[in-house]
Amino acid sequence: MKYAYYPGCSLSATGLEYNMSSQAVAPHLGIELQELPEWNCCGASSAHLQDHTLALALPARNLAIGEGLGLSLAIPCAACLSRSKATEHAVRSSQETQSLIEALIDRPYTAAYPVKSLLEVFIESSLDILQDKITTPLTGLKAAAYYGCLQARPTDYMDMDDPEKPQTIDIIIEAVGADPVDWAHKTECCGNSHPTSYPKVGGPLVNRILQQAETSGAECIICACPMCFANLDMRQKALGQERDRPFNLPIYYFTQLIGIALGISPKTLGIDKHFVNATELLVQKGFIPKAESSAKGGLA
Amino acid sequence: MKKVGVFVCHCGTNISQTVNCEHLAEVAKDMPGVVFSTEYKYMCSDPGQTMIKKAIEEHNLDRVVVAACSPRMHEATFRKCLSGTDLNPYLLEIANIREQCSWVHSDKNKATAKAEDLISMSVAKALKNESLTPSVIPIHKRALVIGGGIAGIQAALDIADTGYQVDLLEREPSIGGKMAQIDKTFPTMDCSACILTPKMVDASQHPNITIIASSEVEKVEGYVGNFDVTIRRKATCVDPIKCTGCGLCSQKCPAKTDSEFECGMSKRPAIYSPFPQAIPNIPIIDQTACRYFQTGKCKICQRICTADAINFEDQDELVTIRYGAIVVATGYALYDHRDKYGEYGYGQYTDVITGLDFERLVNASGPTMGKIKRPSDGQEPKTVVFIKCVGSRDATKGHEYCSRACCMYTAKHATMVRDKIKDSQAIVFYMDIRTPGKNYEEFYLRAVEEYGVTYVRGRVSRIYMENGKLIIQGEDTILGTQVIVEADMVVLATAMEAQPDATEFARKLGITFDQNNFFNEAHPKLRPVETFAAGIYLAGACQGPKDIPDTVAQAGAAAAKVVALLSKDEMTTEPIIADVNINRCSGCGFCVPVCPYKAISLKTLTERVHGSVAWGPTGREVTRQVAEVNKGLCQGCGACTVNCRASALDLLGFTNEQILAEVDAL
Numbered sequence A: 001m002k003y004a005y006y007p008g009c010s011l012s013a014t015g016l017e018y019n020m021s022s023q024a025v026a027p028h029l030g031i032e033l034q035e036l037p038e039w040n041c042c043g044a045s046s047a048h049l050q051d052h053t054l055a056l057a058l059p060a061r062n063l064a065i066g067e068g069l070g071l072s073l074a075i076p077c078a079a080c081l082s083r084s085k086a087t088e089h090a091v092r093s094s095q096e097t098q099s100l101i102e103a104l105i106d107r108p109y110t111a112a113y114p115v116k117s118l119l120e121v122f123i124e125s126s127l128d129i130l131q132d133k134i135t136t137p138l139t140g141l142k143a144a145a146y147y148g149c150l151q152a153r154p155t156d157y158m159d160m161d162d163p164e165k166p167q168t169i170d171i172i173i174e175a176v177g178a179d180p181v182d183w184a185h186k187t188e189c190c191g192n193s194h195p196t197s198y199p200k201v202g203g204p205l206v207n208r209i210l211q212q213a214e215t216s217g218a219e220c221i222i223c224a225c226p227m228c229f230a231n232l233d234m235r236q237k238a239l240g241q242e243r244d245r246p247f248n249l250p251i252y253y254f255t256q257l258i259g260i261a262l263g264i265s266p267k268t269l270g271i272d273k274h275f276v277n278a279t280e281l282l283v284q285k286g287f288i289p290k291a292e293s294s295a296k297g298g299l300a
Numbered sequence B: 001m002k003k004v005g006v007f008v009c010h011c012g013t014n015i016s017q018t019v020n021c022e023h024l025a026e027v028a029k030d031m032p033g034v035v036f037s038t039e040y041k042y043m044c045s046d047p048g049q050t051m052i053k054k055a056i057e058e059h060n061l062d063r064v065v066v067a068a069c070s071p072r073m074h075e076a077t078f079r080k081c082l083s084g085t086d087l088n089p090y091l092l093e094i095a096n097i098r099e100q101c102s103w104v105h106s107d108k109n110k111a112t113a114k115a116e117d118l119i120s121m122s123v124a125k126a127l128k129n130e131s132l133t134p135s136v137i138p139i140h141k142r143a144l145v146i147g148g149g150i151a152g153i154q155a156a157l158d159i160a161d162t163g164y165q166v167d168l169l170e171r172e173p174s175i176g177g178k179m180a181q182i183d184k185t186f187p188t189m190d191c192s193a194c195i196l197t198p199k200m201v202d203a204s205q206h207p208n209i210t211i212i213a214s215s216e217v218e219k220v221e222g223y224v225g226n227f228d229v230t231i232r233r234k235a236t237c238v239d240p241i242k243c244t245g246c247g248l249c250s251q252k253c254p255a256k257t258d259s260e261f262e263c264g265m266s267k268r269p270a271i272y273s274p275f276p277q278a279i280p281n282i283p284i285i286d287q288t289a290c291r292y293f294q295t296g297k298c299k300i301c302q303r304i305c306t307a308d309a310i311n312f313e314d315q316d317e318l319v320t321i322r323y324g325a326i327v328v329a330t331g332y333a334l335y336d337h338r339d340k341y342g343e344y345g346y347g348q349y350t351d352v353i354t355g356l357d358f359e360r361l362v363n364a365s366g367p368t369m370g371k372i373k374r375p376s377d378g379q380e381p382k383t384v385v386f387i388k389c390v391g392s393r394d395a396t397k398g399h400e401y402c403s404r405a406c407c408m409y410t411a412k413h414a415t416m417v418r419d420k421i422k423d424s425q426a427i428v429f430y431m432d433i434r435t436p437g438k439n440y441e442e443f444y445l446r447a448v449e450e451y452g453v454t455y456v457r458g459r460v461s462r463i464y465m466e467n468g469k470l471i472i473q474g475e476d477t478i479l480g481t482q483v484i485v486e487a488d489m490v491v492l493a494t495a496m497e498a499q500p501d502a503t504e505f506a507r508k509l510g511i512t513f514d515q516n517n518f519f520n521e522a523h524p525k526l527r528p529v530e531t532f533a534a535g536i537y538l539a540g541a542c543q544g545p546k547d548i549p550d551t552v553a554q555a556g557a558a559a560a561k562v563v564a565l566l567s568k569d570e571m572t573t574e575p576i577i578a579d580v581n582i583n584r585c586s587g588c589g590f591c592v593p594v595c596p597y598k599a600i601s602l603k604t605l606t607e608r609v610h611g612s613v614a615w616g617p618t619g620r621e622v623t624r625q626v627a628e629v630n631k632g633l634c635q636g637c638g639a640c641t642v643n644c645r646a647s648a649l650d651l652l653g654f655t656n657e658q659i660l661a662e663v664d665a666l
Helices: A016-029 A053-068 A078-091 A095-105 A119-124 A126-131 A170-175 A199-215 A226-234 A235-244 A255-263 A279-284 B021-028 B045-061 B071-083 B097-104 B106-130 B149-163 B176-182 B192-205 B248-252 B293-297 B300-304 B356-364 B406-420 B440-449 B502-509 B548-566 B638-641 B656-665
Strands: A002-005 A034-035 A073-074 A142-145 A220-223 A249-251 B003-011 B034-040 B063-068 B093-098 B135-138 B144-145 B166-168 B209-212 B215-223 B226-233 B254-260 B267-269 B317-323 B325-328 B333-334 B353-354 B382-389 B426-428 B454-457 B460-468 B470-476 B481-487 B488-496 B496-498 B536-538 B568-573 B578-580 B600-610 B619-631 B649-651
Touching: A002 A053, A002 B488, A016 A034, A016 A126, A016 A226, A016 A249, A016 A255, A034 B353, A053 A073, A053 A078, A053 A095, A073 A119, A078 A095, A078 A226, A078 B071, A078 B300, A119 A126, A119 A170, A126 A170, A142 A170, A170 A220, A170 A255, A199 A226, A199 A235, A220 A226, A220 A255, A220 B034, A226 A235, A226 A249, A249 A255, B003 B021, B003 B045, B003 B106, B021 B034, B021 B063, B021 B106, B021 B656, B034 B045, B045 B063, B063 B106, B071 B093, B071 B536, B093 B097, B093 B106, B097 B106, B106 B656, B144 B149, B144 B548, B149 B166, B149 B192, B149 B209, B149 B325, B149 B548, B166 B215, B176 B192, B176 B356, B192 B209, B215 B502, B226 B325, B248 B300, B317 B481, B317 B502, B317 B656, B325 B548, B353 B356, B356 B488, B382 B406, B382 B470, B382 B481, B406 B440, B406 B488, B426 B470, B454 B470, B470 B488, B536 B548, B578 B619, B638 B649
Parallel strands: A002 A034, A002 A073, A142 A220, A220 A249, B003 B034, B003 B063, B063 B093, B144 B166, B144 B325, B166 B209, B325 B536, B353 B488, B382 B426, B382 B488, B426 B454
Antiparallel strands: B135 B568, B215 B226, B226 B317, B254 B267, B333 B496, B460 B470, B470 B481, B578 B649, B600 B619
């Protein structure tokens, strides 16, 4: 299946590993990701606080370019996804909005090709292929699936998963042979930008999630959003110091997890770029050889 | 030459502030057929009615047009006024210049012009009005009460006490309903069983009441005074006449299944009586659980039954009984939070229970003998959190309406926790506290002030497990903070909702239901226990969420209506019904399936017509089919009249002639 791949701003910066792993894994599973030409910012977190129409028009331009190519957009970032889905929903539900948006972006957009999250794309089209291509089943790895707030909310237009008990990442964890742990904070808020801009408020939010994952026996957390990833990965050192006991919970994108199971080198997947050493656990579990781990051990 | 009188009502200022009534009375004088017209402030009042009567006499009026409110409001009043004169009450015509004019318009000139049109239409119709005479139907003096909960029991007792025969129908093996499961009742905290079971015994011993348990309504035919109800007596496999109710069979039965009465918190045998005080105290065999029905072997109960009452060959049985009136008291169901409230765990946490579960947990004859123990491990919970409005006042996940009883029973539950468990904490999360009943507010205040129940205003956003505790995460909207509580047990005040088969049942009876599937009363204020189907009345929560005091009151009201109906030997029926002109009727039968009340049938007519043949007698005999309307069943809806290709059917009081005269006048 071919999709117009919309990386958004994060995937060339804090979410670089998400980009690397997605690009590396997709071809193995029959998913063709063609980067959307001339894409622009989705407007997430600032546009919709300023101006409702602008918040719809920004993603609409991207969606319209995709529509011009006859392709659905595949979106890795949960925030980009949310804004794009909101736009699609608004255009589908009102002729008036559609005309307004089309005039603003100066091109037709009919919402003919459904926007998909990258997670949805993998679940829909690659699970069967994945089973045949796994070279390193991740047996014995206890992984906590973390969805964050936006993956299945708001339910008005995010209809791919249950908002209270989402399953998609758990399904992928199972598909690669690992054990999804049952834990309570799958959809708790990671604090968005607060852990960085206002740690007093944001810190405890991240702390709760990490604590819960630890208590539930998880060895790592699997996510599908660069914002969640950054918060969970970057804050572990500081939060560990606060409680006088270090956290050691590697965070992986689901695409990285699939990559390891497919036998793709950790370096190609960007696993050496994490703050919390993400290589060590994989070596310990025997999923990757020790030699590769010596290259670089994590930034924190 | 017909003489029409027009009477324009001001309705205080309801009409006169947007319609010029004096002007209307003036112009009406020039309308064809009108010989007299006047206006008055309150035409429905005694002086207003006297004015009409006097005018009829003085001006020899033979048609009356009253321009006032909707005929649904006062048509009956003015017909009664006419019946005190020489005029037939159906020679009256109402022009609705209030609901359909003054109330919905603001421009006085335009509204007055419209009112003038409405009056001229009514005058035109009145000229075509004919006298109509009601017919009478006999009334069968026996009542059926459907549903054996507190509503049904009360209605049956009240009807039976006046001397009429009542059948009390219950689909479960025992009467008692939900009230039998409840432990104590607010606001007096008297024991539910102590006040219910005597009533159950009264019902079973009353010479005028027959309890028909384990039975359901199969079919309802007929009409007010003469309902033919087919009842399905479900196969119980126990002969109620032979059975002595000794209970040996239940003790020895090897098959066990979840007890519905104990909300699944304990087991019951396959041959069972739902609870010790059951009435009738005759067990039934649950075939889905019975070892013999499932595997073909067992029959222990049959072997040990000294009365030889067990009959594995028992079959469902249909009986048809005639009733004059029906009381519907089918109660409510509880909203199932498990498939909707993911934030409360989709029912996966054993210690998140419903209010009814809690009733069984505190009940002395319940699964824990009245000691509050949480279901998961039997430990006594120290911190119990109560969440109100689960499925109520929540249009997204449940129902928009308020279930009315939850504020009070939650206060009751919280009080009981504080009363029964030492060092306990009871925390109630609420949106609003609604205590609009006698001594209700005082009861709630006692929970807070005397029993120290903590009330937190806000919704609970999530429940999850951590270290064996239920973590309740919510909001305190008064303090504006997030609240996190560690609890041992959570009780959800789940909504009262219509029975799952309410709509199907309503169609069987020909009664209507609202957007929430609760049965409709005929008028929300003035006819609260009647339905739109004559002779069928409502009692209890089948009409809308209700607590026990309101249910009992409504049951008494329904009983009074039934008794008023049964006290007459016959009743007059509305003469506005369909009428067949057999000369025009071609016998096509199109009207038969169209009639929602099954009031039309075809009959064979043999008549002699002119023309003869050489070998026969003078005149020919022709046999043909024509439609016939049952006057008792016809409700005058008019569906058949518009469907009749030959215009042979007419609705009396609204004939084609009359309607077209109105159209012409416009």
